[in-house]
Amino acid sequence: MLSYFTSESVTCGHPDKLCDRIADSILDEILYQDPLGHVACEVTATKNKLHIMGEISANSSVDYEAVAREVIAITGYTEVDAGFDSRTCSISVDIHDQSPDIVRSLQKKEPLDCGAGDQGTMIGFACRETKNLMPFPIEYAHKLARRLDEVRMSGKLPYIRPDGKTQITVEYEHGRPKRIASVIVSAQHYDHISIEQLRKDIEEYVILPVLPEAMLDHKTTIYINPAGRFVIGGPAADTGLTGRKNMVDTYGGYARCGGGSLSGKDATKVDRSGAYMARYLAKNIVASDIADRCEVQISYAIGLAEPVAFNIDDFNTGRIPMERVKKAILRNIDMRPMAIIRRLKLNRPIYSKLACYGHFGENAKDMPWEKCDLADQLSKLL
Numbered sequence: 292m293l294s295y296f297t298s299e300s301v302t303c304g305h306p307d308k309l310c311d312r313i314a315d316s317i318l319d320e321i322l323y324q325d326p327l328g329h330v331a332c333e334v335t336a337t338k339n340k341l342h343i344m345g346e347i348s349a350n351s352s353v354d355y356e357a358v359a360r361e362v363i364a365i366t367g368y369t370e371v372d373a374g375f376d377s378r379t380c381s382i383s384v385d386i387h388d389q390s391p392d393i394v395r396s397l398q399k400k401e402p403l404d405c406g407a408g409d410q411g412t413m414i415g416f417a418c419r420e421t422k423n424l425m426p427f428p429i430e431y432a433h434k435l436a437r438r439l440d441e442v443r444m445s446g447k448l449p450y451i452r453p454d455g456k457t458q459i460t461v462e463y464e465h466g467r468p469k470r471i472a473s474v475i476v477s478a479q480h481y482d483h484i485s486i487e488q489l490r491k492d493i494e495e496y497v498i499l500p501v502l503p504e505a506m507l508d509h510k511t512t513i514y515i516n517p518a519g520r521f522v523i524g525g526p527a528a529d530t531g532l533t534g535r536k537n538m539v540d541t542y543g544g545y546a547r548c549g550g551g552s553l554s555g556k557d558a559t560k561v562d563r564s565g566a567y568m569a570r571y572l573a574k575n576i577v578a579s580d581i582a583d584r585c586e587v588q589i590s591y592a593i594g595l596a597e598p599v600a601f602n603i604d605d606f607n608t609g610r611i612p613m614e615r616v617k618k619a620i621l622r623n624i625d626m627r628p629m630a631i632i633r634r635l636k637l638n639r640p641i642y643s644k645l646a647c648y649g650h651f652g653e654n655a656k657d658m659p660w661e662k663c664d665l666a667d668q669l670s671k672l673l
Contacts, residue, residue: 295472297460298428298543300436303647304366304453304479304524306531310334311540312646313362314533314555317343319640320358322557324351326638329389329408332555333533334359336526339380345555348389356382362643367443367453374527403629407561407591412600415569415587416546417577420468423661424574425652427468429543432459433648434501439478440647442496450489452479454524461506473512474498479524480516490515540650541566546586554646558637561591561628567660568631570651572620575665576603581616581672583608589626596627611672619672624665635659 301308314332321328328349335342341363343355364377371379420427435457443451458475461468476493493515525531534552538544551562558564569587576585582605590600601621603613625634632638636659648654655661 292465293469294463294466295460296426296428296463296545297458298426298432298538298545299456299458300429300432300539300543300648301457301536302436302440302453302455304368304440305456305536306336306454306526306529307533307535308531308539308647309363309366309368309453309526310336310531310533311536311554312366312643313341313343313359314345315642315646316358316362317353317355318555318557319643320353321347321349321351322638322640322642324353325349328557329559330555330557331389331560332386334531334555335533336375336531338374338527339376341380341382341526342385343382344385346389347386355384355386368525373452373525374523375525403625403627403633404596405559405627405629406594406596407628408559408593409561410590410592411551411561411565412549412588412590413561413565413569414541414547414549415566415571415573415589416542416585417570417574418545418584419577421652423652423656424577426542426545428459428461429539429545429649430652431471431502432457432543433652433654435459435474435476435497437648437654438497438501439476439493447496448492450481450484452481452524454479454521454528459502468506470508471502471506471511473514474502475514475517477516477518477521479521482522486516486519542651547588549588553650554642558632558635559628561589564628564631564635564637565589565591565626566650567635567637567658568626571635571660571662572603572624572665574661575663575669576605576616578663579666579669579672581605581610581669582613591628596629598626601626616669616672619669623668 313334318330332345360377368375417424421430439455442448455478460473462470462472573585573587584606586604588602
């Protein structure tokens with residue numbers, strides 16, 4: 292039985308990703324100075340304008356505008372004629388303290404009893420389709436996006452500009468990836484390059500070096516800048532906003548989507564800490580050989596520390612009843628937000644590197660929630 296699934300990724304110069312990266316860079320700068328800082332930072336960008344807003348309560352002194360300009364420059368927006376430039380764009384800042392009602396919900400005599408700052412349902416997922424236990428489509432869409440940035444920044448393809456998108460459709464047979472049915476790469480470029488040259492170069496230097504040869508065949512369709520010219524891009528062409536790329540940040544739509552966005556939030560927000568814990572548990576369940584696919588759901592209520600709901604779905608791939616696994620996890624794993632922060636070391640300035648190419652899998656391979664250190668313990672359940 293054949294089926295198809297598609298996932299997309301974007302480059303670091305995509306308008307939404309630029310905003311995510313600025314928000315997470317501000318978060319990192321605050322955590323450098325105050326690991327206990329509370330941050331909910333949003334960024335929006337349009338033609339040569341950027342706006343930073345949100346709620347921040349921290350013992351820190353951060354030049355938000357300077358952080359933003361540095362990220363914009365590193366990303367590659369350094370030309371006035373491109374419609375968005377790190378030196379000339381106007382930047383406004385509207386930051387105020389966190390709501391006192393939320394602060395009260397977080398303050399308890401015992402730090403581990405501090406409640407969740409909001410309600411929400413977080414999803415974690417893992418499967419055996421790649422070595423990182425991620426779905427094949429999103430893993431390779433990210434690889435293409437990263438490679439597109441690499442050939443631009445290294446000067447291999449100097450006519451490429453920062454904005455870009457990738458997309459992969461995978462053909463599945465009996466639930467397993469069989470072949471890549473189609474590939475789409477859209478790259479912003481300078482006006483002087485011909486579309487024919489761009490298509491030839493991107494296929495040679497971006498697509499073929501990244502995608503597994505065994506997954507490509509004569510039927511694989513490759514689309515490169517299918518609309519033709521892509522000269523005007525970035526915030527000059529499309530307004531950017533933090534949190535608009537949830538599927539790109541997580542599992543490419545392969546798993547259910549829960550909670551809010553990740554970027555710009557410190558880990559007391561369960562949108563972030565709960566999502567990392569859910570992935571950690573799902574990955575360890577698959578790594579322990581208990582199941583071939585696993586989705587973990589954790590739900591919280593504002594002001595309460597303990598989850599109000601916890602569920603595991605093995606999609607009928609489990610080797611033991613999931614109820615048994617669920618009980619073992621609830622007995623042994625503390626899922627209160629502050630306990631998650633301690634276990635996964637989430638009060639460190641580690642987030643700007645996650646803002647592009649995904650919060651899970653290859654891009655986060657060195658992060659604590661990607662470790663399989665629970666696998667041996669869970670294997671004993673078998």
